[in-house]
Amino acid sequence: xxxxxxxxxxxxxxxxxxxxxxxxxxxxxxxxxxxxxxxxxxxxxxxxxxxxxxxxxxxxxxxxxxxxxxxxxxxxxxxxxxxxxxxxxxxxxxxxxxxxxxxxxxxxxxxxxxxxxxxxxxxxxxxxxxxxxxxxxxxxxxxxxxxxxxxxxxxxxxxxxxxxxxxxxxxxxxxxxxxxxxxxxxxxxxxxxxxxxxxxxxxxxxxxxxxxxxxxxxxxxxxxxxxxxxxxxxxxxxxxxxxxxxxxxxxxxxxxxxxxxxxxxxxxxxxxxxxxxxxxxxxxxxxxxxxxxxxxxxxxxxxxxxxxxxxxxxxxxxxxxxxxxxxxxxxxxxxxxxxxxxxxxxxxxxxxxxxxxxxxxxxxxxxxxxxxxxxxxxxxxxxxxxxxxxxxxxxxxxxxxxxxxxxxxxxxxxxxxxxxxxxxxxxxxxxxxxxxxxxxxxxxxxxxxxxxxxxx
Ligand SMILES: *[C@@H]1O[C@H](CO)[C@@H](O)[C@H](O)[C@H]1NC(C)=O
Ligand SMILES: *[C@@H]1O[C@H](CO)[C@@H](O)[C@H](O)[C@H]1NC(C)=O
Ligand SMILES: *[C@@H]1O[C@H](CO)[C@@H](O)[C@H](O)[C@H]1NC(C)=O
Ligand SMILES: [Zn+2]
Ligand SMILES: [Zn+2]
Numbered sequence: 283x284x285x286x287x288x289x290x291x292x293x294x295x296x297x298x299x300x301x302x303x304x305x306x307x308x309x310x311x312x313x314x315x316x317x318x319x320x321x322x323x324x325x326x327x328x329x330x331x332x333x334x335x336x337x338x339x340x341x342x343x344x345x346x347x348x349x350x351x352x353x354x355x356x357x358x359x360x361x362x363x364x365x366x367x368x369x370x371x372x373x374x375x376x377x378x379x380x381x382x383x384x385x386x387x388x389x390x391x392x393x394x395x396x397x398x399x400x401x402x403x404x405x406x407x408x409x410x411x412x413x414x415x416x417x418x419x420x421x422x423x424x425x426x427x428x429x430x431x432x433x434x435x436x437x438x439x440x441x442x443x444x445x446x447x448x449x450x451x452x453x454x455x456x457x458x459x460x461x462x463x464x465x466x467x468x469x470x471x472x473x474x475x476x477x478x479x480x481x482x483x484x485x486x487x488x489x490x491x492x493x494x495x496x497x498x499x500x501x502x503x504x505x506x507x508x509x510x511x512x513x514x515x516x517x518x519x520x521x522x523x524x525x526x527x528x529x530x531x532x533x534x535x536x537x538x539x540x541x542x543x544x545x546x547x548x549x550x551x552x553x554x555x556x557x558x559x560x561x562x563x564x565x566x567x568x569x570x571x572x573x574x575x576x577x578x579x580x581x582x583x584x585x586x587x588x589x590x591x592x593x594x595x596x597x598x599x600x601x602x603x604x605x606x607x608x609x610x611x612x613x614x615x616x617x618x619x620x621x622x623x624x625x626x627x628x629x630x631x632x633x634x635x636x637x638x639x640x641x642x643x644x645x646x647x648x649x650x651x652x653x654x655x656x657x658x659x660x661x662x663x664x665x666x667x668x669x670x671x672x673x674x675x676x677x678x679x680x681x682x683x684x685x686x687x688x689x690x691x692x693x694x695x696x697x698x699x700x701x702x703x704x705x706x707x708x709x710x711x712x713x714x715x716x717x718x719x720x721x722x723x724x725x726x727x728x729x730x731x732x733x734x735x736x737x738x
Pocket of ligand 2: 463631634635638714717
C-alpha cells in the first residue's frame with residue numbers, strides 16, 4: 283500500500299510539475315505545505331535549542347579570515363553527527379557537505395564563517411571570548427542557518443531529487459574566500475547557488491533582496507609617489523612628493539564628480555561610485571621633504587565594469603599628477619591581499635525562485651524589495667560563475683536591540699531568525715531540485731517507473 287500511494291503521489295507530482303513547467307513554477311500549494319513543515323520542524327524547541335547552542339559556541343570563539351579552524355572543526359563535527367559527508371579542507375578552512383542522491387542537479391547553499399577585528403561591546407552571557415574579535419557581521423548566524431538547513435535536508439533526504447552542496451567558506455571579509463573556494467574546483471559541478479545575509483533593517487520573519495545588482499563592487503588601492511628628498515629650506519633641490527600627493531588626493535575626488543552621470547541607471551541614483559582615501563603617510567620631520575609618500579583607499583561601483591573604469595582612472599591620476607610634479611607614481615591594486623570584489627548581481631531566475639519560495643514560507647508581504655547596498659560581498663564571485671541569488675534575512679527586534687548596524691561593536695541578533703533561515707535555505711534547495719529534475723524525468727514517459735522505484 284505504501285508503494286502504491288507513493289507511486290500515485292509521484293506520478294501526480296510529476297504531472298503537476300509538467301503543468302508547472304508550462305508556467306515555470308512548481309505548485310504553490312505543494313510548496314507551502316513543504317515550507318510550513320520545514321519551518322515547524324526548525325521551530326521545535328529541541329531543534330531551536332540546538333541552533334542556539336551552535337551559534338553561541340561560534341559567537342564565543344570568533345576567528346578571522348582564513349583562520350576559522352575551530353569554526354571549521356565545529357561545522358565538521360555537526361555534519362558528522364548528522365551523518366553528512368563532506369570535503370575538507372577546501373581553501374584552508376572551507377568545508378563542502380553533500381546531502382542527497384549525489385547525482386545531478388547539484389544546488390549550492392552558502393555560508394561564510396569569518397569574524398571581524400572588532401572588540402564586542404555587548405554584555406551578554408555568550409560574548410566573544412577572543413579579545414578584539416567579534417562576529418559583528420552575523421557570519422555565526424549564517425553557519426548556524428546552513429547547519430539547520432543541513433539537518434532539515436537530512437530529515438527530508440528521501441525527497442531530494444538531486445544533491446545539495448553545503449558550502450561553508452572562509453574569509454568573506456576582504457579575503458575573497460569565495461574566489462578561493464571556486465579556484466579549488468570543488469564547486470565546479472554546482473548549477474546554481476543561494477545565500478543569506480542577516481540584516482538589521484528588517485524585522486524577524488521577513489527577508490529582502492532585489493533582482494540585478496544588490497551590492498556594489500569594491501577594490502582597494504595603494505599608491506606610492508616617489509620624488510627626491512632634501513632640506514625643506516631648499517625645495518629647488520628636491521622633487522616634492524608631499525605636494526604631488528596632495529594633488530593626487532584632490533584629483534581622485536574629481537573623477538567621481540566630473541566623470542559619472544549623476545542620474546546613472548535610474549534606481550542607482552544613490553549608488554553610483556565612491557573613491558575614498560583612507561590613509562596618507564610619508565616623512566617624519568617638519569623640515570625634511572621626504573623621498574616617498576604612500577596613500578591608500580577604496581573604490582566602489584554599482585557595476586563591475588565601473589570598477590574596471592575606476593581602476594584605470596585611479597592609475598591615470600596617480601601617474602599623471604606625480605609626473606606633473608616631477609615625481610613618479612605607481613599604484614598597486616592589491617589583487618593578492620585585497621582582491622577586488624565584483625558587484626553582486628542577482629540572477630533573475632534565481633531571484634524569482636528564492637522570492638517565490640520565500641513568499642510561500644513567510645507570506646508575500648514579508649518578502650521585500652530592498653534598495654541596493656553600497657557594501658560588497660564575495661558572493662559576487664559565485665554570481666559571476668553560475669545563476670545565483672543572495673537574500674537578506676531580518677534579525678531586528680527592538681526589545682533585544684538587535685537593530686544595530688552590521689560591523690558595529692553593538693551588533694546583536696534575535697535568534698528567532700535561525701529557524702526562518704534554516705527553513706528558507708532548505709526549501710530553496712528542495713524546490714530547486716524538484717523543479718529541475720522533474721523537467722528531465724517528465725520528458726521521458728518510461729522514466730516514470732524507475733523514478734518512482736528510486737523514491738521507494
Ligand atoms: C580553539 O579551541 C581551542 C580548544 O577548544 C581553544 O583553546 C582555542 O583558544 C580556540 N582558538 C581560538 C583562536 O579561539
Ligand atoms: C523551474 O525551472 C525552469 C526551467 O529551468 C525555470 O525557468 C524556472 O524559473 C524554475 N522555477 C522556479 C520556481 O525556480
Ligand atoms: C522580541 O524578543 C522578545 C524577547 O525574546 C520576544 O518576547 C518578542 O516576541 C520578540 N518580538 C518580536 C516582534 O519578534
Ligand atoms: Zn561584513
Ligand atoms: Zn557579512
